[in-house]
Amino acid sequence: MKNKIKRIGVLTSGGDSPGMNAAIRAVVRTGIYHGLEVYGIMRGYSGMVDNEIQKLESRSVANIIQRGGTILKTSRCKEFFEPGGRKKAFDNLQKHGIEGLVIIGGDGSFRGAQIFSSEYDIPCIGLPGTIDKDIAGTDFTIGFDTAVNTAVEAIDKIRDTADAHDRLFIIEVMGRDAGYIALHSGISTGAEHILIPEKKTSVIDLIASLQEKEKRKKLVNMIVVAEGEDFGGADELAKHIRKEMPNQDLRVCILGHIQRGGSPSCFDRVIASRMGYHAVECLIENTHNVFIGIVNNKMNYMPLNEAVKKKQRISEEWMKIVKILAT
Ligand code: F6P
Numbered sequence: 001m002k003n004k005i006k007r008i009g010v011l012t013s014g015g016d017s018p019g020m021n022a023a024i025r026a027v028v029r030t031g032i033y034h035g036l037e038v039y040g041i042m043r044g045y046s047g048m049v050d051n052e053i054q055k056l057e058s059r060s061v062a063n064i065i066q067r068g069g070t071i072l073k074t075s076r077c078k079e080f081f082e083p084g085g086r087k088k089a090f091d092n093l094q095k096h097g098i099e100g101l102v103i104i105g106g107d108g109s110f111r112g113a114q115i116f117s118s119e120y121d122i123p124c125i126g127l128p129g130t131i132d133k134d135i136a137g138t139d140f141t142i143g144f145d146t147a148v149n150t151a152v153e154a155i156d157k158i159r160d161t162a163d164a165h166d167r168l169f170i171i172e173v174m175g176r177d178a179g180y181i182a183l184h185s186g187i188s189t190g191a192e193h194i195l196i197p198e199k200k201t202s203v204i205d206l207i208a209s210l211q212e213k214e215k216r217k218k219l220v221n222m223i224v225v226a227e228g229e230d231f232g233g234a235d236e237l238a239k240h241i242r243k244e245m246p247n248q249d250l251r252v253c254i255l256g257h258i259q260r261g262g263s264p265s266c267f268d269r270v271i272a273s274r275m276g277y278h279a280v281e282c283l284i285e286n287t288h289n290v291f292i293g294i295v296n297n298k299m300n301y302m303p304l305n306e307a308v309k310k311k312q313r314i315s316e317e318w319m320k321i322v323k324i325l326a327t
Contacts, residue, residue, distance in 0.1 A: 005123075005283055007037045009053065009098040012070040013044035013077070013105035013112070016260060017131045017143025019268035020070040020104050025061040026276025027102050032058050034284055039098055043073045044105070045080035045112055048089035053096050065269055068146075068261045074105075080112050083119075090120045099123070100283040102276070104142070106130035110291060110308045117289050117304070125279040126291035126304055127272075131260055134178035136310030137302040138293025142275065144180065145267040147259040151185035154255055159189065159222060165249065166219035168210070168241070172227055172234035172254040178311070179226040181259065183318060186224035192326045193221070195237070197228040198314045203237075207244045214245070274299070 010027045012020045024040070031038040040060070042052035064071055079085030093101075100123040103113045113124040128135045131147035151173050162169045171191075175181040179196025186194035193209070195201045206223075213221060225234050234252045241250060264272070275292050278299050282290060291307035293300040 005036065005099045005286070007039065007097045008100045008102065008280070008283055009039045009041050009048075009093065009096070010056075010072070010102045011041035011044055011047065011104070012072045012074045012129060013103060013109035014074065015106065015130060016068075016070050016074050017129045017141070018068040018146035018260070018262055018264035019142040019272040020129050021061075021064040021067050022264060022269045022272035023104050023127055023129060023142055023276040024070065024072060025065055026273045027280055028056045028061045029058055030277045030280040034280065036280070036284075039096055040072050043075040043077075044109070045077035045085075045089065046075045047072075048092055049077065049079050049085050051092040051095070053092060053098075066263050068263055076108065080116075086116050086119060089116070090122070093122065101125070102127065102279045102283070104129040106132065107135055107308050110304050114289065114304045114308060123283060123286070123288040124304065125282050125287070125289075126307060127275045127279055128291065128293060131181065132175045132178045133180040134176065134311055135291075135293070135307055136312050137291060137295070137300055137307050139295055140267070140271055142268055142272045143260075143264070146262060146265045147174070148181055148184045149265055150259050150262055151181055151255055152188050154258065155185055155189040155191070155222065155224065158253055159220070162222065163220050168219075168221045168223070168248055168250045170223045170225055170234040170238050170241075170250065170252045172225045172252070174255070174259050175226045175228060177228040179229070179314060180312070182224050182226035182229075183314065187318075187322060187325070189222065189224070190326060191222045191224040191322075193223040194322050195223065195225045195229040195231065196314065197226055197230060199319055200230060203231060203240060207241065210241070210245060210248070214248070
């Protein structure tokens with residue numbers, strides 16, 4: 001039987017998301033509870049390659065559960081995707097005696113972990129930390145709830161001014177190539193149209209619908225567009241609408257990185273704490289290379305290589321709800 005693991009490392013990688021600090025705190029405190037030494041790896045995989053690794057104590061993670069961003073900082077490290085970079089990373093882990101890793105990040109970070117662990121036999125546990133909610137095998141990702149609530153707050157404010165001027169607003173939200181932020185924020189703010197990458201938008205139908213609304217004097221319209229949507233985002237869509245409907249009073253608002261910051265919601269803090277706790281339990285039980293999600297409020301463990309391949313699906317029902325409710 002393999003010797004009990006004694007030292008683990010934790011890192012955050014890719015785009016930061018609110019709740020990453022809560023997950024780090026859970027990993028550190030659960031590790032210490034079990035008598036492990038826990039090391040924080042700075043700036044994602046870059047800190048592994050450059051040996052920016054430091055021991056964390058229980059106090060190191062005090063007063064962070066409510067903070068956005070990540071105390072370990074983050075990056076998207078190109079060097080780690082080269083064999084030479086991974087060799088350096090492995091040598092640095094060995095210097096510190098680190099025998100297992102918890103990686104908090106998105107699917108790109110899991111891809112890195114999968115390659116690394118298959119080359120060097122280091123157990124890696126992935127926690128889904130991304131505002132995009134674009135990973136299959138979990139109902140929610142750490143940061144999505146906060147990001148979507150930030151978007152909702154902003155869109156509600158935009159509706160006030162849109163209403164005052166009888167304007168059409170196109171609001172672009174983040175999500176990379178996934179439409180979840182757009183879908184959730186659009187439904188919950190009563191958006192008239194929601195454009196997402198998962199469903200091809202007929203711009204002809206969209207213009208026809210706006211013209212029909214114009215005729216019946218429905219002048220306030222909110223279109224929520226996911227940044228990864230096929231047509232090319234809010235600016236492209238605005239150009240097209242201006243061409244087809246030159247009299248339309250239209251404004252564009254791109255919400256951008258405000259969606260990534262801010263204090264995590266209660267929901268994100270709770271899922272991050274649960275996932276962080278279970279990540280350490282997995283390493284202690286010698287479970288290799290899983291990604292931890294939550295499905296129907298229960299922990300769900302999936303092989304890392306499956307988590308990196310699959311995306312969540314958006315069913316027809318969601319789009320039907322949007323259409324029926326926004327008349
Ligand atoms: O993956 C999180 C995310 O915020 C995406 O929604 C967005 O496309 C991307 O990161 C932005 O990345 P950057 O911070 O490098 O501009």
